[in-house]
Amino acid sequence: MPLVRISLRRGKSAAHLAALRNGIYAAMRDTFDVPERDRFILIHQHEAEEFDCDPDYLGIARSSDLVIVQIACNDTRTLEQKQALYQRVVENLAADPGLRPEDVFINLLETAKQNWSFGNGIAQYA
Amino acid sequence: MPLVRISLRRGKSAAHLAALRNGIYAAMRDTFDVPERDRFILIHQHEAEEFDCDPDYLGIARSSDLVIVQIACNDTRTLEQKQALYQRVVENLAADPGLRPEDVFINLLETAKQNWSFGNGIAQYA
């Protein structure tokens, strides 16, 4: 049920985009109790004037490879699970497509289990 | 006040997109206590590599017509209202543009009434 939006600068290869999707999905599987095949990932590519992210906030040096990952998910995870997710996403994306750890920004939007319908008009998790 | 984001694969006709918008608005009017003209709907069209949604999660067979509907709304609805919304959206989009019930994914993000300004810099619902 996580619904993932990835925002980044336009122009990366299809392989790069696939690695982003694969790495985030794998991290959610490994750290966030996400079932197999629970994979719903949207990518938004932005022109320079549409992507305005500080290159140094909190002393973290970000490059033009920065990805902004916003994940809508159930409000059921602990702080420890969230910390594990953040770390694993960074590890996976460092391995492929080779992102620097500084270039991974993550935000969670938590919502209730009854706030999802995966198809057929039914609240499957309610 | 619902703010609706619809994500789907790029390439549908203008009539198809209008039917999506109309059907979701009508469903919110009928089941979700949404006032007349409270219609704020954004569509994001995605290329194949930007739209990565499992074709079988929970045993629901999704096609390339899948729409992902994310609705930011007040935290005032009951489970029964949410179930009615999910069902009605599916019914309306089955009628027009003819979506299969399996191809309608819905996620609600609930927020407080004071978290909206509809214009003029005022929190109209606070």
Next chain:
Amino acid sequence: MPLVRISLRRGKSAAHLAALRNGIYAAMRDTFDVPERDRFILIHQHEAEEFDCDPDYLGIARSSDLVIVQIACNDTRTLEQKQALYQRVVENLAADPGLRPEDVFINLLETAKQNWSFGNGIAQYA
């Protein structure tokens, strides 16, 4: 930590888009306890059939210049701060790029401090 998404009709100049970004950031700095350089702003430009927003809801006359601003932020602000933010965003965008106050729609999505990682896989605010 606010993560800002601005949606508007496609076709405005780069200067117009920059003024939107600058005005919203300045308003958050002045009214919302947002630290310097905490600036993460994404813009989504929409074709006409992708941007369906009522031109009169609540008696507010909206034009094709309408901007929809959705801000994910910590759940730490008072109603007074939110009202100040709404007002300041309108004032700033009226000054530059010259938006009418009716053409500024704002929605906040509040989330917990532990729901952010600004890089390096760490929950910096937890």
